[in-house]
Amino acid sequence: MGNFGVQFRRDLLVAIRGRTETANPIAFFVLALSLFVFAVGTDSETLPRVAPGVVWVVALFAAMLSTENLFHRDHDDGSLELMLLDSRPLFLGVLGKLLAHWCVSGLPVAILSPLAAVFINAPFEIITILVGTLLLGTPVLTLIGGIGAALTAGLGRGGLLLAVLVMPLYIPVLIFGSGACYRVLDGATVTGPVLWLIALLAGSITLAPFAIGAALRGSQEY
């Protein structure tokens, strides 16, 4: 597990020491939520109804925008090359990096989501399922986003290209995540979508790091 731990600790330290950059996804999350409220209006009928979907979409954007920088700096300063030259499995190194990244992007968003839900007048009964689905779903978003970030690493222009590559793959996560919240609102059982989220998480943890590793090896020769 050496590679995993090394990458995890290093990336977490870098993230914690560069505080403003780490705070950006959270600031974005809160700001984009309030933008939605301004646009939709504070009508007490519609706002609770759209709330779970809005929280999920904004969390998705926060995850996508933050993955853009996942490999850029490492690519520029050469530490990415060192990770690729390491004889230990690349799979674990990549997984460590992604876990560290999730701890400073997806995890805080999931933890903040009850606050955000109250903030936009979401019904109280969905808060548990909202946090639960975000805890299950945001790692999948980070893993899939990592593939896009690895494919565009060193191109110097992620942005919209990354969105085009990654967003189609995000759609199932979004459907099951916000779908579970709406099922609670409608009084239906949530087992189905939650099991789907778990399946997506298991699938992406096992497969995405391979794709990311392969894409990173390719990115070194631009």
Add this chain to the structure above:
Amino acid sequence: MGSIKDVFHRMGSPRFFYNGSSLWVRGLYIGGTLGLIIGSFWGLVLAPPDKYQGDSFRIMYIHVPSAHLAEMVYFACAMAGFVYVVWRMKMADVFIAAAAPVGAILTLLSLASGILWGMPTWGTGWVWDMRTTSVLVLLFLFFGLIALRQAIPRPDRAAYSVAILALVGVVNIPIIKYSVEWFTTLHQPASITFANEPTIETSMLWPLLVNTIGLYIFIAGVILAAMRVEVLKREQATEWVRDITRSMQR
């Protein structure tokens, strides 16, 4: 054994491919057009109207083949991506480059015909159920393949990245395929499966099969022709391509 290996090696050579494929394109175009004409005439004119849907079910003869082909073209792109990642065969990447726009157009065609079919039968053109959504995702996947290639300046790196993206996106194919069985949706489940008797009347089934096979052949011709253009573009600095352009100018 030796001869099979020989063919495999020569298949990877753009020049061999270009010289060997010109007759194929012509044959596939003729066969595909014939199949489409026969199938469409049979389906749109000769087949009996549906008991519930009347004549509007005839959109099926366009909708089902194009949707099926769109899926299969993506699947073929993913297989070509696998071939490129593992064996670095140049022609596999030429295939993805040529097939991605064709697949995007087929996906658009299936979405458009689906909307036209939905309006008289479902009462609405667009439903956000799993089937329509995942076909829309398929469209964006094709766009992604095209956009990523254009974004990466070095052709060989672009080829590798696009191949990986094609492989990653292939998870969407089973989701499309089984979306109507796993989820309760408005879209009807498949009428034709390998395992069971088709739940479609034989007089309606045959034109559909003819049209689907016709479109398979036609699209194979289109992709092959596009691959030939792509080969000429990539090999334009070589002597054999210059010979071709010189003979064309004459």
